[in-house]
Amino acid sequence: xxxxxxxxxxxxxxxxGATALPDKEVASVLxxxxxxxxxxxxxxxxxxxxxxxxxxxxxxxxxxxxxVLSFGSGSQALADQGTLITQGIxxxxxxxxxxxxxxxxxxxxxxxxxxxxxxxxxxxxxxPTTTTTAxxxxxxxxxxxxxxxxxxxxxxxxxxxxxxxAxxxxxxxxxxxxxxxxxxxxxxxSNATAVAQxxxxxxxxxxxxxxxxxxxxxxxxx
Numbered sequence: 757x758x759x760x761x762x763x764x765x766x767x768x769x770x771x772x773g774a775t776a777l778p779d780k781e782v783a784s785v786l787x788x789x790x791x792x793x794x795x796x797x798x799x800x801x802x803x804x805x806x807x808x809x810x811x812x813x814x815x816x817x818x819x820x821x822x823x824v825l826s827f828g829s830g831s832q833a834l835a836d837q838g839t840l841i842t843q844g845i846x847x848x849x850x851x852x853x854x855x856x857x858x859x860x861x862x863x864x865x866x867x868x869x870x871x872x873x874x875x876x877x878x879x880x881x882x883x884p885t886t887t888t889t890a891x892x893x894x895x896x897x898x899x900x901x902x903x904x905x906x907x908x909x910x911x912x913x914x915x916x917x918x919x920x921x922a923x924x925x926x927x928x929x930x931x932x933x934x935x936x937x938x939x940x941x942x943x944x945x946s947n948a949t950a951v952a953q954x955x956x957x958x959x960x961x962x963x964x965x966x967x968x969x970x971x972x973x974x975x976x977x978x
Contacts, residue, residue, distance in 0.1 A: 796913040797861035801974065804921040805853040807966075811843040814931040815956070821948070826940040831948040837934035839956045845926050849966045853922040857974040861914040914978035922970035932956035 764772075821833035936952035 796911070796915075797978070798913070798915045799857075799859045799861065799976075800915075800917040801855060801857040801859070802917070802919045802921075803853050803855040804919075805851040805968075805970075806921075806923045806925075807849040807851040807968075808925045808927070809845050809847075809849050810925070810927045810929075811845065811960075812927070812929045812931075813841045813843065813958075815839040815841070816931070816933045816935075817954075818933075818935045819950070819952070820935075820937045820939075821950070822939045822941075824939065824941045826943045826946060829940040829943050829946040829948070831938045831940045833936045833938040833950045834952070835934050835936040836951075836953040837932070837956070838954070839932050839958070841930050841932075841956075841958045841960075843928045843930070843958075843960045845928060845962045847926060847963060847965045849924045849926045850968070851922040851924040852967075852969045853920050854971045855918070855920040855974075856972070857918050858976070859916050859974070860977045861916070916974075916976045916978060918972060918974035918976070920970050920972035922968040924966040924968035926962050926964075926966045928960040928962060930958045930960060932958065 815837065817835050817837040819833040819835035821831045823829055823831045932954060934952050934954035936950040938948040938950035940946050940948045
C-alpha cells in the first residue's frame with residue numbers, strides 16, 4: 757500500500773515504453789484536396805424597340821396670401837386662369853428593331869491538377885487508383901500541418917452582350933402656370949394685394965411620323 761501511494765520509482769518508469777507526441781500546432785486533423793474547374797459562357801443579346809405618342813397638359817393656378825406680425829393689415833391674393841388647350845397628333849410612332857446574333861462559345865480544356873504538392877512537402881494525387889500507405893506509428897500519423905488545403909481553380913469565362921435599340925416618339929407638352937403671392941410681414945395698417953390673371957389658349961398639332969429603325973447582325977466566336 758505504501759508503494760502504491762508513492763507512485764512509480766525511477767527504475768519502474770524507465771521500464772515503461774512510450775512514444776512522444778508532436779506539438780499540437782503541427783498535428784494534422786484535416787487534409788483537404790479540392791480541384792475545381794469552372795467554365796462560364798454567358799450571352800445576352802438584347803433587342804429593344806420603343807414607340808410612343810403622347811399629349812401632356814399641366815395648367816397650374818396658385819394664389820398665396822399671408823399676414824405675419826401685422827396689425828390692422830389686409831392681404832389678398834387672386835389668381836384667375838382661363839386655359840383652353842387643344843392637342844392633336846396625326847401620325848404613327850414606329851420603332852422597328854431587327855437583331856440576328858450568332859454566338860459560338862467554347863469552354864477551355866481543364867488543367868491537369870494531378871501530382872500537386874502541398875505546403876508540407878507531400879504529394880496530393882488525384883488519380884483514384886492511387887493508394888497511400890499510412891505511417892504505422894502514432895507520431896507519424898500526426899505529422900503535418902493542422903490544416904492542409906490544396907485547391908486548384910481553373911476558370912474560363914466567355915461573355916457576349918450585343919445590344920440593339922430603337923426609340924421613336926411624338927409628343928405635345930403644355931404647362932401654363934398662373935401664380936400670385938401677397939404678404940404683410942411686421943406691418944401696421946397695411947394692405948398687400950396680388951392679382952394674377954392668365955388666359956392661355958394653346959393649340960398643338962403634330963402631323964408626321966416618328967420612325968426609328970435599328971438592324972444588327974452579330975457573329976461572335978469566343
